[in-house]
Amino acid sequence: MKNIPNIKLNNNLEIPIIGLGTWHLNEEECARVVKKALEIGYTHIDTAEIYLNESAISEAIKNFPREKLFITSKAWTDNLDYYRVIDACKESLAKLGTIYLDNYLLHWPNKNMNYENIFKAFKKLYDEGKIKSFGVSNCTIHHLKDLLPICKKLRLPLTVNQVEFHPYLYQNELLYFCNKYNIKIVAYSPLAQGKITDNKKLQDIGKKYDKTTTQISLRWIMQKNIIAIPKASSEKHLKENMNIFNFELSNDDIKEIDGLGNNLRIINPSFAEFEY
Numbered sequence: 001m002k003n004i005p006n007i008k009l010n011n012n013l014e015i016p017i018i019g020l021g022t023w024h025l026n027e028e029e030c031a032r033v034v035k036k037a038l039e040i041g042y043t044h045i046d047t048a049e050i051y052l053n054e055s056a057i058s059e060a061i062k063n064f065p066r067e068k069l070f071i072t073s074k075a076w077t078d079n080l081d082y083y084r085v086i087d088a089c090k091e092s093l094a095k096l097g098t099i100y101l102d103n104y105l106l107h108w109p110n111k112n113m114n115y116e117n118i119f120k121a122f123k124k125l126y127d128e129g130k131i132k133s134f135g136v137s138n139c140t141i142h143h144l145k146d147l148l149p150i151c152k153k154l155r156l157p158l159t160v161n162q163v164e165f166h167p168y169l170y171q172n173e174l175l176y177f178c179n180k181y182n183i184k185i186v187a188y189s190p191l192a193q194g195k196i197t198d199n200k201k202l203q204d205i206g207k208k209y210d211k212t213t214t215q216i217s218l219r220w221i222m223q224k225n226i227i228a229i230p231k232a233s234s235e236k237h238l239k240e241n242m243n244i245f246n247f248e249l250s251n252d253d254i255k256e257i258d259g260l261g262n263n264l265r266i267i268n269p270s271f272a273e274f275e276y
């Protein structure tokens with residue numbers, strides 16, 4: 001079994017730099033893929049109440065030492081208030097068959113939310129040990145500017161911002177902002193849902209290192225000290241996405257990938273507030 005390197009969050013919790021994304025993995029497929037991933041050496045699993053696969057994950061992890069796992073789940077955005085966060089977490093814990101989450105995220109911000117009220121619930125869960133860390137997802141710099149003073153007031157460390165991040169959406173200003181406040185970025189859709197696989201420049205860079213385009217993209221993300229959670233369902237892809245720790249991209253290659261971006265945002269639902 002291979003060991004995936006960890007990154008330290010601002011509350012000292014360690015998170016494996018590669019995790020398994022599980023969106024669109026439902027029921028039996030999810031249980032099968034997570035079991036296979038654990039065999040291969042994954043220990044970090046990303047889920048959410050909205051993915052409707054927490055029970056399947058529970059089935060896959062039931063014989064695995066809990067302390068070796070890093071499980072992230074997320075509270076969905078609809079009607080979110082203090083009590084819904086508490087209830088949603090309780091439900092996720094029950095479905096996952098665990099007494100704590102390693103990270104629990106606000107899935108989508110929304111300017112009509114009462115953030116202070118909602119974050120008080122996350123703080124209660126954090127103080128009770130039901131969640132080992134707290135984070136957000138899909139936050140722009142504007143959102144973070146609103147949220148950080150509330151976190152400070154509540155003494156609730158904001159550990160991660162999980163956002164879309166891949167060679168076609170290099171969010172360097174957001175990364176700079178997060179680095180400044182010691183918030184780690186978790187890159188979702190790190191393979192642009194497979195769209196980067198046939199990129200010619202990534203293929204050329206890959207030839208130099210004898211790596212695939214997906215491995216080059218994941219390594220580019222990793223060398224920015226960013227955690228990535230690629231979703232994969234075949235054993236071949238699961239193994240390939242973990243096999244990125246035995247080479248290092250040169251600065252020139254990193255710069256070339258930095259410049260690839262065509263600002264392709266794949267996840268852009270109608271309720272998103274990227275521009276606010």
Ligand SMILES: NC(=O)c1ccc[n+]([C@@H]2O[C@H](COP(=O)([O-])OP(=O)(O)OC[C@H]3O[C@@H](n4cnc5c(N)ncnc54)[C@H](OP(=O)(O)O)[C@@H]3O)[C@@H](O)[C@H]2O)c1
Binds near residue numbers: 187231232240
């Ligand atoms: N917080 C949020 O709002 C949010 C939003 C979106 C996603 N996420 C999280 O991020 C995770 C990953 O994002 P994603 O699922 O959107 O997309 P992704 O990880 O960028 O791409 C997944 C796609 O890439 C393919 N793939 C995986 N490994 C590959 C490889 N080595 N070679 C070629 N193709 C490969 C997969 O195919 P196979 O399945 O056939 O292997 C699948 O079609 C999600 O599962 C979810 O956990 C969070």
